[in-house]
């Protein structure tokens with residue numbers, strides 16, 4: 001009671017685009033005021049609560065449910081939660097909860113002593129045993145839902161499941177060895193060179209894990225992409241854990257289950273969507289990144305800030321990683337297999353890919369390409385480009401204009417992502433002349 005389940009739940013539902021049910025509100029809608037129901041018969045109230053919980057927990061469309069504080073008293077509800085839900089305990093200091101509910105009409109919050117006793121003796125043990133995770137904010141819940149843990153120093157304490165194979169960027173492993181003894185260690189080349197059919201095939205041959213084993217990916221987005229695809233395919237799929245070591249990995253690449261390797265015809269052409277069981281993001285590991293590598297991640301932070309309409313780039317590293325990761329988590333929760341709204345995460349990327357393809361994937365950092373792409377997306381959205389200029393300072397690139405336009409043609413068919421007055425829009429079609437003008441402005445003579 002008073003933890004904020006309804007407020008947090010409603011916002012989690014809004015951000016993840018899932019339907020929301022507030023159990024107490026729904027009971028009141030159907031049966032009248034809870035205080036009165038409770039007064040006439042607590043068992044009758046509990047029965048309605050249990051029936052309604054069973055109904056919403058068996059819905060086929062994933063939703064967000066705010067349970068009443070006493071709903072977990074029912075053994076049946078606890079079982080359904082274990083079977084059908086990811087359950088987060090919104091933990092709030094008991095004195096704070098009391099301050100929020102005192103003087104209200106809640107039947108079990110009439111005096112502080114019994115309120116505290118109810119929590120400590122009766123409910124806390126049930127919350128503890130029923131919940132999958134503990135959270136105290138919207139951001140916490142979204143991160144918990146995809147098991148993304150952002151905390152400094154956690155790599156030093158990382159414990160691996162019994163049977164695990166580490167797939168690590170050899171450069172990162174040399175710079176920052178992990179204090180772990182996994183059964184198997186597989187080194188992959190640094191950066192994009194890891195994302196080849198040959199490396200993937202070598203991993204398939206070398207892995208010795210059984211089907212209950214876990215692959216642990218340690219490196220930037222290139223490593224998590226190839227290790228995640230190895231996890232998706234080896235023995236028809238095993239669990240994997242992402243331990244991203246770049247800013248780009250922690251705010252973007254390790255989140256959302258997309259894994260891939262490259263073919264000579266283009267990047268990320270073979271892949272799978274296979275969510276990691278958890279993402280372990282330790283900001284301390286970023287200390288050895290070069291400024292150029294950091295900027296690769298910063299471009300995605302700015303993109304996310306534009307989508308979220310929050311200046312995420314102004315936050316300190318820990319808060320920036322958490323906020324950016326939680327935004328992506330929300331979008332992925334709403335569209336886990338990339339069939340709709342998740343396309344908004346491509347803001348600026350259609351232009352970026354065209355410039356990279358025209359440059360032959362050489363001499364143009366991805367972050368700079370994304371920054372340029374954001375300029376085009378903002379101009380076409382009728383928005384100011386100041387933030388991108390100030391924070392990322394993109395430089396126009398010297399590539400062949402016709403080649404870039406031809407490359408854009410392939411991507412553009414899927415539509416553009418633009419920022420509208422009521423939020424991001426995807427699948428936007430504009431006249432070729434406008435799109436070409438926006439592309440041309442990004443290219444140096």
Ligand SMILES: NC(=O)c1ccc[n+]([C@@H]2O[C@H](COP(=O)([O-])OP(=O)(O)OC[C@H]3O[C@@H](n4cnc5c(N)ncnc54)[C@H](O)[C@@H]3O)[C@@H](O)[C@H]2O)c1
Nearest residue numbers: 171190191192220221222245246248249253258285288289
């Ligand atoms: N799956 C997705 O959703 C997704 C999203 C975005 C990008 N990606 C992919 O991510 C890749 C880019 O990943 P990236 O930019 O994270 O880097 P990366 O894995 O390509 O690594 C870049 C360089 O940074 C080094 N490095 C990594 N961690 C370091 C550390 N802590 N200290 C010092 N050096 C370190 C690497 O050794 C390498 O030389 C691309 O292949 C892209 O396609 C995937």
